Amino acid sequence: MTAPDVRRHDDADVLVGDVASALLDRLEAAQARGEVPQIGLTGGSIADQLHRELARRAPDSAVDWSRVVFWWGDERFVPRDSEDRNARQAREALLDHVGIDEANVHEVPASDEVVTAEEAAEAYSATMRSEGAGFFEVLMLGIGPDGHCASLFPGHPVLEARDAIAVAVHDSPKPPPDRVTLTFEAMDRCRAVWFIASGEGKADAVARALAPDGSIEETPARGVRGDETVWWLDAPAASGLPT
Template sequence: MSTLVEVFDDADALATAVAGELLARIVAAQRSGHVPHIGLTGGSVADRIHHALGEHGPVSDVDWSRVDFWWGDERFVPADSPDRNAGQARRAFLDHVGVDPERVHEVPPTDHAATVDDAASAYARELREHGSGAFEVLMLGIGPDGHVASLFPGHPALEVTDAVTVAVHDSPKPPPARVSLTFEALNRSRAVWLVVSGEEKAEAVARALAPEGDVRETPARGVTGLPASDDSPAAEVVFFLDRAAASHL
């Protein structure tokens, strides 16, 4: 695994840079004959990235009808809830750039799944049936406690193996019911981009990048992407930070 750290002046500069890098990565994958699968995240800096994609995506060389979108985690709430990561991305760019609706793979909301366990099972089936086997780029945030996706410090969901999704009950951050990809699924990525803004997350970023540490205390340490193989190099792991988030490095 190669880990890079890129630091930008503020959240706006960070979001603009990440959006540009993502557009370039998608174009390169398509030119090589691949249909890239992209893992999206939620949160305030992700919303800035999505708006930048909505602005620059339509004039880019991306063929938006040939990109699949997924989410690393989702809140188990109604489809029209402002808490939905998918809703945030749809409003900012997915509904405006010509994405094929069948290539947008959402976690079922409460309107379509009776329980969070049912939603997790349905999302796992979707990933197995329509996933490519690896994300071209997986974007993730890091919480002030070091959580990533909806894998929280000390939570039983951290220990799940032999599964691609997990139903998260009693999340320490509301809403309490969520669906998350497991480490096993998150690490099926050619590139992992951890995108973090704000001084309140600086200590967690420092722990995630420290030479030693416990994944149970800082789950962000557990996402390292695909290992090297005969066919490809090890995944690239990039921390995209603003100066505030990098202030404890």
């Protein structure tokens, strides 16, 4: 694993445009090699902007979206039609518009499909074992102001999860309280991890995540590294980093 690559952009629009270009290029290259790339999506406002930009560019891209496999780094354990679900956000902004193969979209089971978040985590893990490639081409992650990524929160017991793909999260400090998240071990199995952060509210967390010293317990985003790790930042999100 190499040191993180930090890429700074003037504003959120430039950031989104550059991430979209890089992702499309990467998917095109993987498909040109004869692969069916598997990617992990994230939620949040900057991810929503990215998904909409990808959908806008899709008609002019060489990416065959029916030959892309979709996963999520985490999901809220709520009913399938809830606006809180990351998958619903991604479907409305991207997946409903680009000609996907529904068999390639792997959502975490919802609370109206299974009884507990533990059951959802077990089912998601089983699907990843049977349908996953063993690694992500790209796993996209956000970072919270507290330094969390996916649903791995500072000081939370699930930070210690081992020998597991996905686990249930209860008592999340950010609502809704029940969630399912990939573990550090699962997220580290990536050709590329891309953190995407926008806004001054993320600046302190970004700085802590990229600092030479610090703990994963305090800043969980420090704990995820791929073969390549890129931090895509707009100027406000990067404002706490050394110049």
